[in-house]
Amino acid sequence: MTADKEERICVGAIAGAFGVQGEVRLKSFCAEPTAIAEYGLLYTEDGSRSFKVRLTRPLSGGLGARLSGVATKEEADALKGTNLYADKSRLPKLPDDEYYYADLIGLEVRDPGGAVIGKVAAVHNHGAGDLLEIRGPALKETLLLPFTLANVPTVDIAAGVLVADLPEGLD
Template sequence: MDVDHDAPRVVVGRIAGVFGVQGWVKVVSETDPPEGILGYSPWRLGLDQQSWRVREGKRHGKGLIVRLEGCADRDQAAELVGREISVPRDQLPPPAPDEFYWIDLEGLTVETVDGVALGVVDHLFATGANDVVVVRGERERLLPFVWGEVIQEVDLEQRRMRVDWDPTF
């Protein structure tokens, strides 16, 4: 299968280890529920984005184990350890209203409700309390992704996020 390197991709997990001697791998899933990752195929693994089809997978302890087509033994599985698992963005279901995939927010222009430009969404990360938006402009700002309090509007068509934030902070 050809790889479309220009298609937006979303990281949904990573290969964490090997399981047994028949090519199974341990997978850490970023999907909710974790088994949701098994519904996406093919997976693109690592920087080379090599395509792998999911043959079978199941829960094992607190994680998942997966058998990939073409991965027949422990040595082949060991070569995949540490690689990120990504899938095309268009394979993901549409988000619920007022929910967003992080990849869709990256690159948005961020401005205050008063129209002051703060920069562009560089990336997001999760904390225990809430997600955090990293905005890069004349300096870096960390904004809590709290809908209705800090985040006032996300307009994906206009590629803009409006926030209630003091530009001097």
């Protein structure tokens, strides 16, 4: 069974070639970086290519890896910047209070009274915690909301909704 792109989660990216024999420098987006090699085949965003990953060594800022079908430095260089996606079904099940970014994107955002604020357009993390990027016709500009329990007391993936209690000054 082949998964659709929507059933895949971005787990890493190819940062470029390493060495001259087709090895790549891999950036892992996994909580445990080496877990990226445990998720089976990894796919390009459009699903046109897939790779088996074999980690070779730790590198500064990433991991050295061999990808199936990549044998030369030129082939590895050509993949620089390529995001890698794993089938969501191969990823670990998360605790009830944790979410994959892909599950949050597209959720309708409502205030505690039920009024629609907008939709989650993206999730960002610049090191200090997750920020929800919320866009909607009721907003003058894009809203960046820290994804904390105080700001987002309810997330209902099945219903496609999250409740945002906006801090004063953000509404």
